[in-house]
Amino acid sequence: MTDESRREGWLVISVSTAGAPDSLRVQVWRKLRSLGALYLQQSVCLLPARAEVAREVRRLVDRVRHQGGTARVLPMAFTDPAEEQSVIAELNEARDAEYAEVLERLPELRRELADEQARGNATYAEVEESEADLNQFRGWLGKITARDYFAAPGGQEARDAVEQAAVELAAFEEAALHAEAPAPRPR
Numbered sequence: 001m002t003d004e005s006r007r008e009g010w011l012v013i014s015v016s017t018a019g020a021p022d023s024l025r026v027q028v029w030r031k032l033r034s035l036g037a038l039y040l041q042q043s044v045c046l047l048p049a050r051a052e053v054a055r056e057v058r059r060l061v062d063r064v065r066h067q068g069g070t071a072r073v074l075p076m077a078f079t080d081p082a083e084e085q086s087v088i089a090e091l092n093e094a095r096d097a098e099y100a101e102v103l104e105r106l107p108e109l110r111r112e113l114a115d116e117q118a119r120g121n122a123t124y125a126e127v128e129e130s131e132a133d134l135n136q137f138r139g140w141l142g143k144i145t146a147r148d149y150f151a152a153p154g155g156q157e158a159r160d161a162v163e164q165a166a167v168e169l170a171a172f173e174e175a176a177l178h179a180e181a182p183a184p185r186p187r
Contacts, residue, residue, distance in 0.1 A: 122179045126172070
């Protein structure tokens with residue numbers, strides 16, 4: 001059992017959108033997914049009871065209730081440390097799968113930078129395009145990190161890979177600057 005989970009406990013969240021607008025079900029699923037909820041069964045999930053998580057869950061519960069659904073949030077603590085470790089391992093596996101997807105897709109950006117440079121196509125337009133791609137990766141990684149409550153092992157490798165891509169983009173940008181800058185005039 002981690003000190004942090006023991007100190008803060010857990011939240012069991014149960015939501016029903018029966019009788020509410022159909023769009024509410026999707027909103028609830030998306031929000032709980034973005035928080036990294038572990039589903040115990042349909043419409044019942046578990047999250048660590050951290051202050052920022054509890055605040056987001058309260059907002060979600062209010063939205064559900066205002067739109068005609070029902071929701072309950074119950075604090076809980078594990079009585080079996082092994083069971084808590086099992087839940088933490090499941091949460092970490094889910095985050096590692098997300099980090100692995102970042103690692104799987106990132107080489108394409110790095111390959112594109114290398115290919116463009118090899119073709120002598122280091123231009124400002126390519127820098128902007130690649131910078132937008134890198135910012136998407138950073139945003140994606142930030143969302144995963146925000147729901148990585150127990151420091152999943154794959155997180156550091158993903159962060160390092162994104163930062164290596166940033167280093168490669170900086171070198172590419174430098175090449176584009178030299179390629180597009182006018183040559184200095186002899187004096």
